[in-house]
Amino acid sequence: MKTSKERGFNDFFNFLISSRSTFCGTYEYMSPEVVFKKPYNANIDVWSLGILLYELITGGSPFRAKNLQDITLKFKNHKDLLFPDYVPHDLRNLISGILKMNPEQRLTIPQILTHKWMKKISLIKGNNNEHESVNGNNMMILKEKNPKILEIHKIIERKFQLPEQIRTKTSEINDFTDQRFVTSPKKSIELSITRIRKPIFFDIRKKTEINLMDSTNSIYYNKTEYNKYRNSNNTNLSNTSFLNKTNNEISVFKSIDNSKKHRIFLKETNEANPGKVLKTMENLMSQLNVVQDPFIDLKSNHKLSKNKIQFEEIKKTKIDPNKGLKSTFEGIKYREKKENLHKI
Amino acid sequence: MNELECEAEIQSIKREIRVHSKLNHSHIIKFFHSFQKDNTITMVLEYAEKGNLYTYLKKKKRLSECEAYTFFSQTLKAVSFLHEKDILHRDLKVKLSKSFNSFSLKKARKFVVGQKLFNKALRFRMVL
Numbered sequence: 001m002k003t004s005k006e007r008g009f010n011d012f013f014n015f016l017i018s019s020r021s022t023f024c025g026t027y028e029y030m031s032p033e034v035v036f037k038k039p040y041n042a043n044i045d046v047w048s049l050g051i052l053l054y055e056l057i058t059g060g061s062p063f064r065a066k067n068l069q070d071i072t073l074k075f076k077n078h079k080d081l082l083f084p085d086y087v088p089h090d091l092r093n094l095i096s097g098i099l100k101m102n103p104e105q106r107l108t109i110p111q112i113l114t115h116k117w118m119k120k121i122s123l124i125k126g127n128n129n130e131h132e133s134v135n136g137n138n139m140m141i142l143k144e145k146n147p148k149i150l151e152i153h154k155i156i157e158r159k160f161q162l163p164e165q166i167r168t169k170t171s172e173i174n175d176f177t178d179q180r181f182v183t184s185p186k187k188s189i190e191l192s193i194t195r196i197r198k199p200i201f202f203d204i205r206k207k208t209e210i211n212l213m214d215s216t217n218s219i220y221y222n223k224t225e226y227n228k229y230r231n232s233n234n235t236n237l238s239n240t241s242f243l244n245k246t247n248n249e250i251s252v253f254k255s256i257d258n259s260k261k262h263r264i265f266l267k268e269t270n271e272a273n274p275g276k277v278l279k280t281m282e283n284l285m286s287q288l289n290v291v292q293d294p295f296i297d298l299k300s301n302h303k304l305s306k307n308k309i310q311f312e313e314i315k316k317t318k319i320d321p322n323k324g325l326k327s328t329f330e331g332i333k334y335r336e337k338k339e340n341l342h343k344i
Numbered sequence: 345m346n347e348l349e350c351e352a353e354i355q356s357i358k359r360e361i362r363v364h365s366k367l368n369h370s371h372i373i374k375f376f377h378s379f380q381k382d383n384t385i386t387m388v389l390e391y392a393e394k395g396n397l398y399t400y401l402k403k404k405k406r407l408s409e410c411e412a413y414t415f416f417s418q419t420l421k422a423v424s425f426l427h428e429k430d431i432l433h434r435d436l437k438v439k440l441s442k443s444f445n446s447f448s449l450k451k452a453r454k455f456v457v458g459q460k461l462f463n464k465a466l467r468f469r470m471v472l
Contacts, residue, residue, distance in 0.1 A: 059406035121413040
């Protein structure tokens with residue numbers, strides 16, 4: 001039977017259906033197990049993948065329905081899938097292999113990946129597509145295609161004699177039929193968690209902060225620099241702002257007053273332009289009337305919490321040096337609070 | 345809506361947020377941030393510049409085999425990534441698996457408690 005975890009979303013889903021008439025479209029993607037309320041496993045995602053393929057190629061879904069009753073009737077009377085004429089034979093084979101009423105007869109994901117049609121198209125695509133050629137999968141296909149490449153690979157491997165782990169990483173990292181992906185889900189989870197937790201704030205020593213602001217507003221990264229500039233030129237400093245940075249805080253001051261304008265915590269994103277991220281974040285916060293430090297309210301996102309807490313503790317001890325003990329106690333309390341929030 | 349139903353909704357959203365924030369895959373929309381204010385929960389997700397697959401399909405009516413292959417193989421990778429971690433998507437469809445290239449952060453997703461809820465996140469990012 002289903003555990004409470006497994007049931008969660010589906011119950012919610014049923015509740016939506018029962019309470020709403022406008023909830024259409026998803027019936028077409030419901031698998032027979034869900035419709036007939038049988039226990040299910042990962043095969044339901046495979047079913048909807050099959051319908052996705054069918055819809056991409058023909059433009060319409062194989063089981064059109066507006067009600068639960070419609071779709072139950074269609075499933076009961078279902079015999080063979082109908083295809084338009086232009087669908088080639090191996091594709092029909094693949095789709096009808098995925099869309100089987102009995103979940104145990106359906107193809108599994110590794111079986112789909114090694115299917116004739118998938119191989120055929122990936123061979124055709126391998127030549128033109130730059131994106132895909134980076135993947136290990138296509139390297140394998142290239143190897144099969146071109147015996148010279150195989151020879152070159154062998155020579156390279158002999159010359160450098162990489163340790164096994166690295167060799168497998170470079171060649172098979174995208175090969176989902178590889179057993180490591182199937183057998184060690186735990187390892188992959190651990191890996192990904194560390195990968196997520198590492199990049200939190202910008203490393204200021206790397207000079208990434210240059211991109212933070214627009215070049216139209218001049219910014220000074222040091223107080224001494226700022227003072228130099230101020231002494232040498234008596235120009236208008238109304239538009240200039242002053243950027244102060246500590247280990248994990250970047251604060252922006254408005255020119256002469258040196259009054260703190262706002263404090264910004266940053267999160268590293270690999271692809272995005274950091275300036276853009278920051279600006280859009282600020283815009284968003286101002287729209288929602290959230291004042292200062294958007295990340296303080298952050299409850300669900302665990303990525304920032306650790307450094308944030310440490311910073312908070314340091315700040316408190318600096319402000320109240322006499323109440324050192326008390327402040328650390330508060331810090332611990334704060335941490336406990338945070339941890340409880342994650343558990344929600 | 346009852347209070348009980350509301351709570352069930354909120355908890356399902358929170359569960360989704362908890363799961364989604366831990367995922368890091370090139371074909372799954374990135375989760376940046378979420379917060380609650382009054383009766384709205386806002387999720388900040390990666391912005392999908394070119395919209396969703398549904399509108400793209402509607403424009404083109406049907407795709408060629410090559411194009412269908414790229415989308416299909418990408419969703420396959422994303423789904424098998426989820427299955428490795430014992431996560432079932434359960435609600436896969438064209439309307440969700442949308443969106444092409446994009447790396448900005450413009451769109452915030454709002455869940456108004458007690459109103460609309462279908463626009464579940466966990467969408468897939470497609471690269472043409």
